[in-house]
Amino acid sequence: MRRSIATVSLSGTLRDKLQAIAAARFDGIELFEPDFTTARMSAAEMRQRCDDLGLKVELFQPFRDFEGMPQAAFERSLARAEVKFDLMEALGCPMVLVCSNTSPLALPDAQLAAEQLHQLAERAARRNLRIGFEALAWGRHVNKWRQAWDIVQRADHPHLGLIVDSFHTASLKDSPQGIADVGEKLFFVQMADAPLMGLDVIDWARHHRNFPGQGQFDVVGFFEQCVRAGYSGPLSLEIFNDVFRATPNRRIAVDAMRSLLWLEGEVRHRLEQAPAEDAAAARALQSQVLFDPPPVPAFQGISFIEFAVDGTHAENLGQLLRTLGFSFAGRHRSKAVTLFRQGGVNLVLNQQATPAARERFSLQGPSVCALGLRTDDPAGALNRATALQSARYDAPTGTGEQRLPSIVAPGGMVIHFVDDALGESGLFEKDFILEAEAADGGAGLQSLDHLAVGLTPDRLDTWVLFCRAVLGLDAGDAVKFADPFGLIRSTGMADAARRLRLVLNMSMSERTRMAQAAQASGGVGVQHIAFASADLLASVARLKAAGVRLVPISDNYYDDLPTRFELDAAFVERLRAAGVLFDRSPQGDYLHAYTEGYAGSGFFFELVQRLGAYDGYGAVNAPARMASQAQEEQQ
């Protein structure tokens, strides 16, 4: 299926946009008229440039306020259309999008609208152009796709067809069911996702759309209907997004392509899963060429986390890890890399022994530079990731050393896929000189609960899509909470089995500690790592005895706690004495505490215990932690 994107979806001048679109390997574009009107480039130059870049101008858009007009206005619009048809011919563009009328002059008369569109199509036919009619969600009389389809059917002209856009349908909570029956009169498909918002639909549409897989609409169900209609392309994105408009366009264009590949893969998967008696699904699969990425691999958890350090930080961070109950577990056979372990957690300190660690350290100082994810199909994981436009990472590997399939996540962190068959330590047996297991069990930290990634605002949608498309994680609800210097927006992403949890945090202010850390890490950085204990109060007692400093929590928090939850007074006093935070959901409880920040870097550790099926991350307590950190800094 040919893939296309509207020029309005990207930042930059029209020249820039075309280059970014071509570089992301799109086949064509929708030309958003204002991009052309303001460009100092003639139609002939534009056509030549697109030819040179291998792009086709698939659609010219939008042509507004046309159908259902009083006669005088209608005639003016026909004259206006001829001017645009001239332009389309010069551009080599075969189709124009007519969006439903928003003018107060528009008449509520479907038959009139059909007759006027018929006349327009007749004029288009003379030049062998085509008209696609689309219901805008805020059209005056036509705002559902079925209304537009009714008018297209009444008009009954071979050069007139229907355009559908997932945004306009989903934003009105309208169903796409039935688009499958439109058949060959489905002329063009525009896909957009969006977060659910209580915002009027025009503002929502003009500022907050995003790429399929970044929002909360059922874009897969929508596109499935189009495929079942026999629609064979272009598959196109029309995304009005304030952040995308303000972000370098090369990155956004990669997200755009990833979103379409993911969408095609998801719809293909659904059709393949359809019951045998669903002949339409089989037909659709046979007649269309939908992208076929390798399936999402199952992850068994995080195998290891690797920090980029220098000699001093290897010493200091190693010392901190020891106080946290980790043991020195081994040293790499050929590189300045050490391993610390506790329970099932492996932490690797890499003294810039690889290019990735070197680069990360030089940019950010001590920080997480890589993750290892355990999966039973590392090669499949790599293949899916690269199929979905992730860059492959080929680490230099010494003779006889373990070679891991690896990719670069958006923003530069390396993700290694580790064969689950190697078990918890098998990975390290080959490359490390391992020490004997420590006997004392450390501080009772048994596993990695989650990783919190701090992102600048222009990276959040990128990461949501990366996690969903490449890693197969689902997004929880976004929550907002207050840092003393601005709001933070947090979204948990996890696999269905809850073996892999990432929390994506974005600061809505530039002045929070989190924003400054994310900025300093080039837009993406691991902010904290949460370790799980089966008895957090006991673990905290041991850690405190070992000299670990936790972020102190206000006494006022504990005075307030019993007014929020029915808790045993003695238990509250134990929490207070330990400085442990508490949250409760209908599914279970969550106890957690934070270590103070590691000197010379933004990151810190969280210690957590989940009771029952608590599935969140204690966001309600984040303000207590952040306010406390801010107060520390003032002292």
Added chain:
Amino acid sequence: MRRSIATVSLSGTLRDKLQAIAAARFDGIELFEPDFTTARMSAAEMRQRCDDLGLKVELFQPFRDFEGMPQAAFERSLARAEVKFDLMEALGCPMVLVCSNTSPLALPDAQLAAEQLHQLAERAARRNLRIGFEALAWGRHVNKWRQAWDIVQRADHPHLGLIVDSFHTASLKDSPQGIADVGEKLFFVQMADAPLMGLDVIDWARHHRNFPGQGQFDVVGFFEQCVRAGYSGPLSLEIFNDVFRATPNRRIAVDAMRSLLWLEGEVRHRLEQAPAEDAAAARALQSQVLFDPPPVPAFQGISFIEFAVDGTHAENLGQLLRTLGFSFAGRHRSKAVTLFRQGGVNLVLNQQATPAARERFSLQGPSVCALGLRTDDPAGALNRATALQSARYDAPTGTGEQRLPSIVAPGGMVIHFVDDALGESGLFEKDFILEAEAADGGAGLQSLDHLAVGLTPDRLDTWVLFCRAVLGLDAGDAVKFADPFGLIRSTGMADAARRLRLVLNMSMSERTRMAQAAQASGGVGVQHIAFASADLLASVARLKAAGVRLVPISDNYYDDLPTRFELDAAFVERLRAAGVLFDRSPQGDYLHAYTEGYAGSGFFFELVQRLGAYDGYGAVNAPARMASQAQEEQQ
């Protein structure tokens, strides 16, 4: 009237907030409970700190989900209240805000709500505390102030009264009419303004409130009702605003105080204007102490614009001004300051001969450092400005030189108030050695149309309020338009006579040229200056002949223009040949063009002609200009 502000309105830790609030000369605070819960400061310390700063804790808030509950939940809430009463006693806080219940458990039973609030008031009375009941706009059964008032009346307890908040009333388009009759049961008044938005009321309330005078609500009408009720304070602000949370709190606290002073002044003015038979107005005026600032002065226009330059820029900018048709008109008697004139426009080039020019030049290079506004009451203008918390600016003045009453506008630009009696050049006769008037009439630029000020997002509301409160300007509708690298939001501010027009521009992206200029100028900088011509096409012809380079406009713009407006083809070709942009409103037409940016600085000039009563600024054409500027930079 005592003035107060909720701690949630400002950024920072609680300690910071209290200091900023005291520095802005508030009398008290509303303590937003989460600010206390997360503070590492006991109630006793908090009380002491407030005492030291001269602040009273006027209100503890919010106490949620209380009234109209089933018995078990009600009893738990009473126990919860006792814990908060303990805290209020420790804080020395006399009143708690109970906001209407949002719980799904709440019963639609006003009598039950009244009985439960009566019991709460009874308990409060034992400690001599008071309960204020407020209708939240999203309360489950109670969301209008009249419903809350009905319940307060039914409960009939001396320790229970009504709290009103302009946001909750205006956001529901409810009328404040009748609050005047609440009388002494009006226990507390919270004021908030907001932009009109098609956003659900909770998100609107939690993220987009702003200070009175910064938004679009009728805050004056609302507060007038409270004053007529005999309410004598505190007058308090409760503002949830994402930008304020992320902005240094000292600046925001100054805006907060300015907004209250303005609000009191406006209400006083209304009451003073009330007809003689309105005895209530007279009573309210006598019984209350409302702030009484000097009236808004009338402005007759901009007397002069002053640039901070060095010797090189004095030369280069002077040369540019000459090509724009300005004549060298004189030299300051004692300072390195020159004057250029054309029509009624005076431009002053100040070679860092004053501290303000020196400071501005060192921070921003060549840029506008001062404005002179013509008014028939310069002293009154100064007194109003300082009464509304503007800093006075005392320029060093040589013997016998003209001394101008002056202030510092937010962000550092100096505004001088120039006596209109001096006429167009009288101001300069004393201080300058003037040249004879040039004979050729220049390029036909006759007056200053408007000044466009580029602002970082944290400065916009500050400037809207400054323009409204200090200068008496009204805000037009905000418009958004697209730069190639993000959206720009633009608000025109003008006096009723349209003699003084400022356009406040803010970039919603950090990557636009405008954002970068605003950032580089410390958050506030004049972006361009628009000169008016009575015959723009003739002026442009003369300017082009003189070698002035205008921002070139795409041919595509002119191809499109006749599809947008009914225009004579020959006229469109004249616009095209001149590179002049066109806009039309029902009131009239607007022709305009832009000069290329002055080298080494972000600013440029606009040349405009208003036909009929066109009242805008050609925002629809801004994308053509900005795209063209971006394309220039790429070449």
